[in-house]
Amino acid sequence: MKNSTTKPRLSLRQICEMNLGFFGLQFSFGLQQSNVSAIFSFLGASEASMPLLWMAGPITGLLVQPLIGAMSDRTASRWGRRTPYFMIGAVICSLGLLAMPFSSTLWIAASLLWMLDAGNNITMEPYRAYVSDRLDSGQHSLGFLTQSAFTGLAQMLSYLTPSIMVYMGMNQHMLDANHIPVITRITFMIGAVLSLSTVAWSILRVPELPLTPQQHAEISGQRRSLGATLREIWLAIVEMPLVMRQLATMKLLQWYGMACYWQFLTLMIGRTIFHTSDPQSPGFSDAVLVNGQIGGFSNAVAFAGAFAMIPLSRRYGPKLVHSVCLCAAGLGMLALPWIGTKAMLFLPMVGVGIGWASIMGNPYIMLAGAIPPERTGVYMGIFNMFIVIPMLIQSLTLPWFYHSWLHGDPRQVVLLAGSLLIAAAVATLFVGAPARTHSAIEAG
DSSP: OOOOSOOOOOOHHHHHHHTHHHHHHHHHHHHHHHHHHHHHHHTTOOSTTHHHHTTHHHHHHHHHHHHHHHHHHTOOBTTBSSHHHHHHHHHHHHHHHHHGGGOOSHHHHHHHHHHHHHHHHHHHHHHHHHHHHHSOGGGHHHHHHHHHHHHHHHHHHHHHHHHHHHHTTOOTTOBOTTSOBHHHHHHHHHHHHHHHHHHHHHHHHSOOOOOOHHHHHHHHTSOOSHHHHHHHHHHHHHTOOHHHHHHHHHHHHHHHHHHHHHHHHHHHHHHHTTOOOOTTSHHHHHHHHHHHHHHHHHHHHHHHHHHHHHHHHHHHOHHHHHHHHHHHHHHHHHHGGGOOSHHHHHHHHHHHHHHHHHHTTHHHHHHHTTSOGGGHHHHHHHHHHHHHHHHHHHHHHHHHHTTTTSTTOHHHHHHHHHHHHHHHHHHHTTOOOOHHHHHHHHHO
16 A cells, blocks of 8 residues: 555645644643643642552553554544544543543542543544645645644643633632632633544544545455454564664653653642642642643743744754754753742743654654555554653652652652653664655655
């Protein structure tokens, strides 16, 4: 099944519309990044237990992403190849968002995180494959970096929504019976609406290309049992392209670091700016709000930076650009724990935003030109195992040395995150991009 070079070129407006569902998906991820640790803390979780409570993401990703990717490769339904998975995942995600801020106990919140992550992961992999399916290779860089831009925009708004509500007059310290801020509950409701409505818009405005007779024949000739799907995943792993294997080291360092950063940034701000580690104190609520503000700023940088990276990735290649951006993010994280005023926190977030924009776009440009088109879904799923496996390792290992090596201090965890991102930048330079990836970027 060859990658067609005659796919219709889409306008920037159409590429934005096809990626609008990614906006809703990433709004949901932004809510997790900025609120879940705080929700766990409000319900009585200890700092050292945070990585274990966050295990829902890596485990559901490890199980769901390659499976759904392989299944979507073999789907030829009346609604399309990837579309059924978009909608099923969006519905599950919306239900999880609606329920999460109403959690009355820690185990309920942790269980709902599993549900929320499962929905996000069901949608994510077919959406990545959809870009490769729908766009000519010359537009891959534009397609994936547009997804990166929507990631920045969506997460910026998800981080800033509580602050906007406070600006409009809501009381940030107003809590429900479970000690969860009311503004958090409203923000999650907004996320539930966006998760479903944006995916539906993308499907209606830029539907999938119909399968060719050859594609229909090849899919019809494949076995669709669970065993056959698992064998396909295993065979794809065995036959994994060299570039994909080389990216694994970078991804291990990169995502271990990002997991540390997300889980402990609010806790760090509580220590450095408001001098508290008590989740029931007003200072901790202020730390949650400040985390949203600086996170929103960094994602605004990511939104603008993703579009700026399009010509840079074409000219210098995604490998070099990604390495430089990871260095910027790592240096920003290394600076954060030393800052004692709210205003100065925004400066290093420029580097974090630049790095995040690259993380969500450039590795996929490197990957897209290295994988066979007929296995796009399964390889996108396996590639995202390179995200969830590092996060799973982080969840299992960090609690063991949080108190001994890191002295039980969230600031030390953020310093570790910055160091790992700089190491990931070095590892990126050892990735060899295939010629057709580079030519495809030049053609974009």
